[in-house]
Amino acid sequence: MKQVHKSGGGAWGGVRVNEKILELIRDMTGQEVMSEFSSNHCNEEYHLRMEIETSKRKVDSPAKLGEENAEEQKFYIRMPQALQRIWRSKCKAYKEVLSANDVKFEAGELYFKSDKIREYFKDTIDGILTTLRDALESSSSIKPGAMIVVGGFAESNYVIESLRESLEDKMIPVLKPDFPEKSVLNGAVLFGQNDEIIKSRIVPHTYGIAMTMEFNSRLHSNEEKYVESDGKEMANNVFRKHVTVGDSVEIGKWITSKEYYITSEETSISRVYVFTSDKKNPIHTTETGSKYIGHLDIEFPDIDEEDTDEISNRKVVQVEFNFCGTLLRVRAVSTCSGKTQTRELQIKYNEMFKEQKE
Missing domain, CATH: 2.60.34.10 (Substrate Binding Domain Of DNAk; Chain A, domain 1)
Structure with a gap:
């Protein structure tokens, strides 16, 4: 294989979306609450981050769901018991805070409107598309036959559908392997075994x-x-x-x-x-x-x-x-x-x- 454009990118992966969702929770509970939770309950904080990662992948695009169903779709995260306990002890008006942020709390889960979460995806997806367009405009000789999406962020249906919709006018199909997250590991192993795969x-x-x-x-x-x-x-x-x-x-x-x-x-x-x-x-x-x-x-x-x-x-x-x-x-x-x-x-x-x- 030959590389035809220099490698590039930015903070446009799934981690950026995760951090924005975590920041939303931090804004509701307060920095003091989250600091105590992170310092004293490391395992539960890890599970919270994994819960965000898993829930994020379930968000679908309005085009796939239909406008009416897209508005009704909820994004939910299971809130760790320790975080619930600390928040309630330090904020007696936590119910008012939830209402002000248009968030529901039922059976230990936070329910957000998916439109709010989709906004966090937008900046990241725009960054990916801008990088791709810059690469295409910088060299007329680059004519990609397809865009192959790999990594954990490629597990998100919303990301894939948004990219397909945006690249439709350029006739660039967006392809996702069966196991996009594992593809990165497989590629690293193959390259480690034979680095001559890349000729230039x-x-x-x-x-x-x-x-x-x-x-x-x-x-x-x-x-x-x-x-x-x-x-x-x-x-x-x-x-x-x-x-x-x-x-x-x-x-x-x-x-x-x-x-x-x-x-x-x-x-x-x-x-x-x-x-x-x-x-x-x-x-x-x-x-x-x-x-x-x-x-x-x-x-x-x-x-x-x-x-x-x-x-x-x-x-x-x-x-x-x-x-x-x-x-x-x-x-x-x-x-x-x-x-x-x-x-x-x-x-x-x-x-x-x-x-x-x-």
């Missing part, structure tokens, strides 16, 4: 190396300018691009080899800093959207004073990238005085863009 990927970021170069007033930031001892103006933290966001790269192949020249004869170790950027053409590694993801050191051997061959003695580092199944590999090679040294950096994709903690 579209890179989601721009990748490059930090370097210094002669200052260009039309290009570089004045904040990155410095002057060397000989009076030459230089630019620091320049982002030298190796791979551009949106490029198609062949999996497992070393690409974009570029050379970096070390000007100082006294340098014995060169550190190669690897960066990513959200931009297509970043200028500096310090600008917004750029992120440091790792480095590697390459050593230079001592040069024989009797060896006067400038070409063989010049200090050059050759850097290239390799996009593997779950790894980004960066290799630096130096050949100086007839000696070759190689260093390699491996970075897992799932660790590359974690929030860095101080």
Whole structure:
């Protein structure tokens, strides 16, 4: 398989809907009640979240039910005994609160109007559709034969029917596997057994190396300018691009080899800093959207004073990238005085863009 558009997405999954429903309950009971419940009754809180997940999947679209039946459909959640007890002890007017929110409480269950719950689905579904439309508009060569929906959110009938209704004009059928939640696990297992299933990927970021170069007033930031001892103006933290966001790269192949020249004869170790950027053409590694993801050191051997061959003695580092199944590999090679040294950096994709903690 070949990836034809970079991976993307956002907070548009079922968890976001679950959190909004939980927030609705929190608004009725109060933060103090929910804090005590969460702190002292962890198991029951877990069961409440699972109850929300299960009930959410039963919500149907008005088109499927018919307008009249859709208005009558109720969304109900079994309220844990501990939560009931804490709420009643801290809020004597809980019945008035239920009435004000148009919620019924019968036989230990909260009953909401399904229209209110459908509103929580809308933002999430709109986010999915916006992402899909952006992908289609960004490349005229992308002509999907179908949209395959997987994961827990695909268990929701309302989600599937809403997507089908919205994509009907584009003639894109929406398909759901028999076990959409298990499909994610099955796919991960298959990929783990044979990561060569994917032949090429579209890179989601721009990748490059930090370097210094002669200052260009039309290009570089004045904040990155410095002057060397000989009076030459230089630019620091320049982002030298190796791979551009949106490029198609062949999996497992070393690409974009570029050379970096070390000007100082006294340098014995060169550190190669690897960066990513959200931009297509970043200028500096310090600008917004750029992120440091790792480095590697390459050593230079001592040069024989009797060896006067400038070409063989010049200090050059050759850097290239390799996009593997779950790894980004960066290799630096130096050949100086007839000696070759190689260093390699491996970075897992799932660790590359974690929030860095101080």
